Amino acid sequence: MSQLKIEPIRLPGLELKRPIIISGPCSAETEEQTLNTAQQLSDMGVKIFRAGIWKPRTRPGAFEGVGSIGLPWLKRVKEETGMFIGVEVANAHHVYEAIKYGVDIMWIGARTSANPFAVQEVADALKGIDIPVLVKNPVNPDLELWIGAFERLNNAGITQLAAIHRGFSTYDKSEFRNHPQWQIPIELRRRFPEIPIITDPSHIGGKRSLIAEICQEAMDLSFDGLIIETHCNPDKAWSDASQQITPETLKGILDNLVLRRPKIGDTPRNTLDELRKQIDKLDNQLLDILKERMKISEAIGRYKYENNITILQARRYDEIMNDRKAKAESRSLNADFVTEIFESIHEESIRCQSAVMNKELKKKEDN
The missing domain is CATH 3.20.20.70 (Aldolase class I)
Structure with missing residues (x-):
């Protein structure tokens, strides 16, 4: 830095x-x-x-x-x-x-x-x-x-x-x-x-x-x-x-501007620490879930390679995004926020599948 x-x-x-x-x-x-x-x-x-x-x-x-x-x-x-x-x-x-x-x-x-x-x-x-x-x-x-x-x-x-x-x-x-x-x-x-x-x-x-x-x-x-x-x-x-x-x-x-303290100061620290621990726990769970999801994406990449299927399946992508957006709204989550998350996940999934297919192709060329 x-x-x-x-x-x-x-x-x-x-x-x-x-x-x-x-x-x-x-x-x-x-x-x-x-x-x-x-x-x-x-x-x-x-x-x-x-x-x-x-x-x-x-x-x-x-x-x-x-x-x-x-x-x-x-x-x-x-x-x-x-x-x-x-x-x-x-x-x-x-x-x-x-x-x-x-x-x-x-x-x-x-x-x-x-x-x-x-x-x-x-x-x-x-x-x-x-x-x-x-x-x-x-x-x-x-x-x-x-x-x-x-x-x-x-x-x-x-x-x-x-x-x-x-x-x-x-x-x-x-x-x-x-x-x-x-x-x-x-x-x-x-x-x-x-x-x-x-x-x-x-x-x-x-x-x-x-x-x-x-x-x-x-x-x-x-x-x-x-x-x-x-x-x-x-x-x-x-x-x-x-x-x-x-x-x-x-x-x-x-x-009418409310100026909150920039530091914790004398707020109930124990309560705040406990809430932060819960956030940390959930974040770790999210990371574990994302790891498992990308493993599945890699498996999908191998399947697509073996069956000569293109990586991007637009119809499937539209179905996923519409479904996740609807489910987000049913959970009172901001639909735009959730859409952005799943767009990023899909982009990484595409990257994983592409990496797997390129790796398989290189192995075939080497053999």
Whole structure:
């Protein structure tokens, strides 16, 4: 495992407490809209203001941000409210412009973090600059690529680092704009517990109705903060209107957020230990069952080889998935969760059968 030198994020005069809240519009559209939103957020106690200046869009023709002309607006926000200001950067020019206008925090977006060349360009531009840099997870669920971005920044001398979990693109139908796939930031936390994780419920949910739920789940997982898109008039926003909320709505979400202790502390440890032992026991049973199932898959592979039958039997696969999904629902289990498990099991079964058939074929060729 690689080692990273991570230092706490430092903002002069601000004591960062969990949850760290970063908020502001998806895009700085006009000076009036930017200042209006910032003032409302400042009045409710938000200390870190975010606004998109350069917006990487999927297709040309969409609003791609006002560009550098919006940076003086952010500087004015800083001067008039005392808030710290943050923007997304995607290349060296963005970095230089942001520094020129006194930006306090930068983050690397999902499309940029997926491109090692782009991350390296940003890292090189940041050499010698002591500033917090946040890294959004890549568009696709690739933890190693995410970690690689941290390593490139660290190698450039950037030590005030944090992760932004904004969910992952998927072809599957989902209630989310970007599926959270919580297990990936959880694994990042396990491997690098010193990296703060800030969840982006706006991009995960893609719609306002999901933001409160995602915020709470992030806090339940003991993540460190939230970056939430907030607009003075979200219905009229020039980009991502459906996932932005008003400052008033944000206040309601934060007021109702339940912050549970990140450590066990004085909870009834014996009860918790006993429950964990039961989980361990069941997990061991699951592993034993999977081992037996794969033995059967290997036997099926040998049978198919001997009888010249193809590995994939689509009709049988459909029958299995429909049956398991129905049985999951009858047991009050999440059908999508169970489907994903059996898809993985089927994929491993195919791999086992293929390995057996290739082995038998090689033996025949050798003889």
